Structures are given as C-alpha cells and as structure tokens.
Amino acid sequence: MSNRTLPVASLGFPRIGRHRELKFALEGYWSGRIAEGDLLETAKTLRAENWAVQRDNGITQIPSNDFSFYDHVLDTAVMVGAIPAAYGWTGGEVPLSLYFAMARGSEGDGAAGCGHVHRGHGVPALEMTKWFDTNYHYMVPDIAEDQVFTLTSQKPVDHFLEAKALGIHTRPVVLGPVTFLKLAKARPATFKPLDLLAGLLPVYEDLFRRLAAAGADWVQVDEPILALDLTEGERHAFKLSYDSLAKAAPGLKVMLTTYFGALADNLEAAAALPVAGLHIDLARAPEQLDAVARAVRADQVLSLGVIDGRNIWRADLAAILDRLTPVVAARGADAVAVAASCSLLHVPIDLELETALDADLRTWLAFATQKLGELATLGRGLAQGKDAVRQTVNDAAQAIAARASSPKVTDPLVRGRVAGIDAGMKTRASAFEDRRAAQADAIALPLFPTTTIGSFPQTSDVRKARSAHAGGALSYKDYEAFLRRETAAAIRWQEEIGLDVLVHGEFERNDMVQYFGEQLSGFAFTRHAWVQSYGSRYVRPPIIFGDVSRPNPMTVRWWQYAQSLTRKPVKGMLTGPVTILNWSFVRDDIPRSETCRQIALAIRDEVSDLEKAGAKMIQIDEAALREGLPLRHKDWRHYLDWAVEAFRLCSSGVADGTQIHTHMCYSEFNDIIPAIAAMDADVISIETSRSKMELLDAFRNFRYPNEIGPGVYDIHSPRVPGTEEMTGLLSLARQRLQDRQLWVNPDCGLKTRKWEEVRPALVNMVEAARRLRDAD
Ligand code: GLN
Ligand code: ZN
Helix, strand or coil: CCCCCCCEECCCCCCCCCCCHHHHHHHHHHCCCCCHHHHHHHHHHHHHHHHHHHHHCCCCEEEECCCCCCCHHHHHHHHCCCCCHHHCCCCCCCCHHHHHHHHHCCCCCCCCCCCCCCCCCCCCCCCEEECCCCCCEEECCEEECCCCCCCCCCHHHHHHHHHHHCCCCEEEEEECHHHHHHHCEEECCCCCHHHHHHHHHHHHHHHHHHHHHHCCCEEEEECHHHHCCCCHHHHHHHHHHHHHHHHHCCCCEEEEECCCCCCHHHHHHHHCCCCCEEEEECCCCHHHHHHHHHHCCCCCEEEEEEECCCCCECCCHHHHHHHHHHHHHHHCHHHEEEEECCCHHHCCCCHHHCCCCCHHHHHCECCHHHHHHHHHHHHHHHHHCHHHHHHHHHHHHHHHHHHHHCCCCCCHHHHHHHHCCCHHHHCCCCCHHHHHHHHHHHCCCCCCCECCCCECCCCHHHHHHHHHHHCCCCCHHHHHHHHHHHHHHHHHHHHHHCCCCECCECCCCCCCCHHHHCCCEEEECCCCCCEEEECCEEECCCEEEEEEECCCCCCHHHHHHHHHCCCCCECEEEECHHHHHHCCECCCCCCHHHHHHHHHHHHHHHHHHHHHHCCCEEEEECCCCHHHCCCCHHHHHHHHHHHHHHHHHHHCCCCCCCEEEEEECCCCCHHHHHHHHHHCCCEEEECCHHHCCCCHHHHHHCCCCCEEEEECCCCCCCCCCCHHHHHHHHHHHHHHCCHHHECEECCCCCCCCCHHHHHHHHHHHHHHHHHHHHHC
16 A cells, blocks of 8 residues: 555644543642643553544644643743733743643642742733634733733743654644734723734744744744725734745745644635645535635645534545645645644544444544544545545445434424424513513512522532442442432521522532433544643533434423422523534534524423423523624624524523523624514623623613522632622612612522532622612
8 A cells, every 4th residue: 555645734632641641630730630741641551642642543744732731722821921920920931830720720620729829919810802703712812012022931842842753754743923912802992902913923933933043944823814894904914924924034934734624714815825825624625626726826735624623423535635636736736745633632532432422423523533544544644545444435425325314313393393484483471561561460479689690609518429420339229319419408498598589509410511411412522532621621512413303301390399398489500502512523414403493392392391391480591692603794794693593492482471581691783683682681790790790781772671690799719799899880870770670690600619609699689779778
C-alpha cells in the first residue's frame, strides 16, 4: 500500500486525556495533593500521547501548542503579557500560580485551602464566556489602555521542540492577533482592544521568528472571527497583521485557519492576505467551497475542513471524496489539504472506550480518534484515487445506510405528530390579560410574590447518595427515601421562611439536561465521552440519535410528592426544548429545528401531565436559548423563529389558569426582546442582580406586558445579600416596571451554593418583599 497522501491536519486534539488525566492532575495540584512537578509531568505525557496517536493515525500536520492547562485564550493572554495589574505580576516568567489565579481567582473557585498564595491574594478570576457558539468557555483577556505587550513565554516554541525531541515534526497552533484582541475586553471600556494592535504585533513577530529558528516550517494561526460580521476596520487589522508577520518571518508559512462558519463577506479580505494557506470550515459552511476555491491563489494551500470537529457522527467518506476530487484535480495535490473543520477539542476522544453503547449506534459514530482515521483515509483517497481506500469508504457507506434506515432512528408516530402541528398548538387559548385574571383566581398570591428558580444546594450528601446509587451501593428504595427526605425538608423550610411559590429542590437531578435526556427516547448517554466545558470542568453531552418522544412522565411523581406536603403552590420544573437541544450532540440527518420540535412535543406531554396532576404553575427553563444564537446576524431571525416556536409548542397546551414560567440565565436581552415577548410565558425570571436592574430598560422600552422576576440575589457568589440591598434593587426594578408585573427571586438556581449561604439570603429576600408590600 502506498503512503502517498495529501497533507492531513487535525487542527487540535482534546487536551483532557482519555481518562480525564488532566482534570485529576489539576485538581490534585490545586488541592495541594500533588506537586507542580507531577502536574507538569502528566501534561507532558498527555502531549506525547496526543502527538503519537495523531501520527499513528496518519495525520501529517500534527498540531503542537494546542495543549493548555486551562484554556488556550488564557495561554495567549499570558504569553503576550496581557496580565491585569491586580495579579501583581512584575515581569519575567509567569509562574503557574499566577496563571491559575487568572483562571480561577487567587483563592481558586471560591474553594478554601488551596494553599497557593501569591501577591494578588483575593483577586477574582478573569471573566469567562462562551467560545463562539460552542459549549467551550474561554477566559476573557482583560486589556488596559496603557497595556504593554511582551513575550513572557515561549510555550509554542517549547512544545514544538518537545515534540521534535520525540521525533515528531509539528505545526504549532497560535491564536491569531486579531481574534485575540477582538475577544478581549477593554478596561475601562473607553477604547477597543483592537486599537492596541500595533503594540501587540511585535510580540507575534518575535514569536514567529523564534518558531522559524526552532525549525518550524508551518504555523497554524487561528482567526475564527473571520466567520463573524466584521467592520471594515477589523478587516483592515488582518491586512496590517499578516503583512507585518510575513515580513518578520518570511520562512515561516502561515496556515490561516477559519472555522465555525463561512467567510462570506470576509472572503475577499482573507484571500488577499500574504499567507501560505487558508483553512475553511466545510462542515458548517459547505456552500462556500466554490467561491473560496476561486478566490485563493494558485500558490496557496487550500485546507478543506470536511470532517466535522463539532459533532460525533461518522462521515460519509464517499460523498466527501466525490466533492473534493475535482478540487484536487483543478488545483493540484500540492495546493490542497484535508482537515477537520475545527479543532477536535469539541468532541470526545475515543469511541473505543464506549463499550456499553448500543451496538448499532456505535457504528454510526466517530470521536476524535476515529476522525483522525477518517481524515487519513481522505488524504490517501485524494492522493491515490478512491480505489486505494475502497474498503474503508465502503464500510462508512454501509454504516451510514444502516443508520438512515434504522428503526431506532425514525419513529413514524413522532413524524406524524410533528406533521400534525398546527397554529393552535402554538398559541395559548387566551391573551395574557385574560390568563392573568384566570390565574389570579386559581392561585392567590400577594403583590411581589417570592419564589426561587428550582434547585437547592446539591450538598456532598446528595452527590454521595447519587453516586452510591449509581455504583450499586445504595438500593433504589433507599436512594428514593433519601431524596424524599431532602425534598420534604426543603418544602418545610420554604414554608417556614414564608416563600409564596415553592419548588421541590431538584435533588433527584444530576443535570438539567441529562435528567430529561435519560428518560426520553432517541437519546443516548456515554460513559467516558467527556468534552471540556472550561478548565477542569468537563461534560458528557447526550447524543440525540433518533426521533424523540416521552414514553413516561418524567417529573410528575416528584412534583406530586412535594405538593402533597404543602398547601402553598409548588412549581413543576422542566428544562425547555431549546436548552436540551443546545447542550446535546444533535443528529445531522434532519434539521436542528425539526429535532427541537420533537423535544417540544415531548415536553408538552410532560406539561400536560403535570397540569392533570394538579400543578398550577409550571416552569420551563430555557437557560441556553440565547447562547444558541447564530454567529452571523442575518441568521438570527430564523433561529429565533423556530426556538420561540418550540417554546410555545411545549407551553401552550395548558388552560388559562395554569401559569407558565420560564427562566433565563443571562442578562442581555436588548437584541432579542421581541423574541422573549413572543414566547409569551406568563412569568419570566432573569439574571439581573449584578447589572443594577439596567437590563430591565429593554423590557420597559418594549412595554413588555407579562410578569418578570428580576434576580435580586447573585447566586454566583457565596456572599449573602442583605435585605436593604435587595429592597434597593427592587426599587430600581419598580422604576422600570409596574408593581403588578414584579416577582422576587434569586438570579438562578441554588444548586452550587451551600445551605449556610442560601438560608440567610432567602430569609432576607422574603423580608425584602414584605417591606415593599408593607410600605405600599
Ligand atoms: N431550574 C434550574 C435550577 O434551578 C434552572 C437552572 C438554569 O436554568 N441554569 O437549577
Ligand atoms: Zn439560571
């Protein structure tokens, strides 16, 4: 068999380790159980393994510097010296303790006993936010107006040399200067980080020269913002940057890497840059192939990101070969590479570990390691012709055909129900004003009713009981009895402190999506398929592989039990369809909107069963609705249309007197307020405590008619807010909304807090509402 292949690139490999070695090493180090040297050793072993597995699977452009202890954006900030003064850095090499202080706060996630004290004692972490539209979170670089950039570390060079010493020639990955600055936050917000580009470029030039001197021939420079809406100024920043980098290190070839969407109106600017290669995402934006192929110069390598780095489905290799063969023929094999669409960071490492997964489903999947194999097959198939890879391509075709025709995937009943959705199912029987009256009759509530968002502390007892039950050490009966005791205690306590609308506390839930996914058809769960969410936090997203339905009620029993203990109303508590969708790996054989509709019907069934059981209030959380917004503004409308439709579909089947609540975990509503209003929830609770209620302006300006619970208690902090503070926030809310619209609640669920914090805070909150009523 010939080895001839096109260049094959993975763009980045998961850094966490097959068995989450990085997490355990980090947490051991943070808690003082293992020494810095051990952590460094684990990291080095992981890097070596990653390089070897990519080499052994046929990757020719093996990435280095994709490894990070916490986050690659943080790595970049530290590398260029963007270290806020508060961390007490005075130049020179940046110690690991300072790096982790930027990642987690100098006291580490609020956890005590960390032991790694440095001068910036008590400094909070950098802000964290979502990496484009993924569920990975990066640390937001914090840039001062007088920021001086300097090269503080040679991590990209060091890792290149580390691989070289193992006999592996790598292509270092760096986050590009324009994307870095665009993702950064200016402090104070009186300027734009991009204004400081001229100061940053010499650092990149220096780095590029050092990489070239170390023997690197290519560098992968990630500029994913090229898939966003950009201003002329931002586009011009690319020209400035890449002109200067080309001059600084003429021998170092740049693979300019774009992903998560199409270049579209940025294509011309990107194609004009003096770079040796351009990578495009053809999983997300297959339609851009022809335009990009026309735009890139003949001497440039066009890197075709055809293997989906964001999802876990096996690729249709035959179709990809057919699509790429003419491109290779036209450009010549020297001017094309095959690649994953983006870094494989976003998918689990190895399907081989999933021995308990349904045998059919398993043949339909490809995780990072399997994707390497797919890439290698494509590289050889394109260089040598389809026949050279016939067997592998046929195997994939067979698996895909089996998936398409599998009864596990398609459920005619679900298809029929979706086809039968009509406008009536998506609209409440009466307008809000009439529902309001009916609800006031059904549920007697005071002005400024108090409630919470759903979960109470998931104490170590709760977590221990759950894992004892999962591991077989605690019988179902005993586990259930334990959960009932917790629930009963929570209900009793809520009554005691005088909350108006109670919750059962969600003690039985491991996670707000997993809990539902495990009870829905069409979902599968893995045992080892971890994906980094941020730092040492990894998640195992459910896999939606088939049509979704709800065989049995999912929450009714818990609600009934809780309601049986009190005369106060207990809210039914559900996760909404958009959030379930956005936090899962979603099937790629039908549109996302279609899967969302199926989930909505399943939740609708649950809503209806809760109502039949007597629930007067049902909350449907849509924590992830906003984060699902597309990267390009022009795509927002379509997304919001089907997302709102899904919410209405699951919530509109109830009687006027049944009150639908929803909850959203964020504070930016300005640009989506019409969509929020279109959801037509009777009550929405939102996160406002840290924004001084300013975001309610959007609701006021829109004349938002329904009821709102603006959070008055910041649940992200262990601090207990006082009554005054909360009455203060509420009076700010009253300036913006009518009294009859207002509810009183915390920002979000309380599962991450301790009872010692929650108890006094909620007592104060109830008191705040009382004071408002009394003063009236
Ligand atoms: N009901 C959920 C809870 O309280 C809502 C959390 C969320 O939306 N993130 O935990
Ligand atoms: Zn929330």
